[in-house]
Amino acid sequence: MTNEHGLTKVPYHVAIIMDGNGRWARQRGLPRLAGHRAGTENIRPVLEACVEYGVKMLTIWAFSTENWGRPEQEVRGLIRILSETIDRQLPELHANGVRLQHIGRLDRLPKKLQDKVRHAIDLTANNERITLNVAFDYGGRAEIIQAVQRIIRDGVAPEQVDEALFSQYLYTAGLPDPDLVIRTSGEFRTSNFMIWQAAYAEYYIVPVYWPDFGKEELYQALLDYSRRERRFGLITPQT
Ligand code: IPE
Ligand code: IPE
Ligand code: MG
DSSP, X not given: OOOTTSOSOOOSEEXXXXXXXXXXXXXXXXXXXXXXXXXXXXXXXXXXXHHHHTOOEEEEEEEEGGGGGSOHHHHHHHHHXXXXXXXXXXXXXXXXTEEEEEXXXXXXXXXXXXXXXXXXXXXXXXXXXXXXXXXXXXXXXHHHHHHHHHHHHTTOOGGXXXXXXXXXXXXXXXXXXXXXXXXXXXXXXXXXXXXXXXXTOEEEEOSSOGGGOOHHHHHHHHHHHHXXXXXXXXXXXXX
16 A cells, blocks of 8 residues: 555654765865755755655754864854754744754753754744754764763662663653664764664665755655565564
């Protein structure tokens, strides 16, 4: 049985590792930040395409814990782009029923930007068309370490620690695991992205750089996903 788009199943939660902005810019003789700007402009159309195809949650990875090690000018530029994008796009995102959430650490961002992010989350908290999780200053290992620290601080007994409890201590507490993780720019690695949550996600790697990833590429990813059999360790007749 396929839906009106020819898909047999649609992932509830899609996560995208938005990679290749720098190479996209270099290809055009532009500074890396121009690639980051183009990449940021690409989020809206991909988000809208997700809505159209019936995806209910989109996570986009915009800045990793490791990205702090990049040249200061690039780091500052990426933080500025986040701030400007919230200013520019929040009213429209809100009007379009997008719920915004943040995944990662907020405390290392400028105070004003932290407030801006919190405001965006509060403002859009009741929107239901699609949820957009922005992973900024996100790293999977840091997330796990923080979870362990908080579990110990809470005095949780060892025998109470199970997968469900541990999940509640992650940044993604209460969110469903990603069903499909897309990585652009052709790199075959997680780079420390959702290493707990994506344990059973389907991966889709596409060679195009993020600013060139459009509706058609998204459709191909969804089509590929819809043809896969997720077995979760079982065998076919069980699934
Ligand atoms: C992804 O693009 C965005 C961030 C990591 C902030 P890159 O900046 O990693 O682009 P490439 O990989 O250098 O092409
Ligand atoms: C991963 O891309 C981080 C984001 C897309 C935000 P990177 O470009 O930082 O990853 P590596 O360094 O190629 O593994
Ligand atoms: Mg990269």
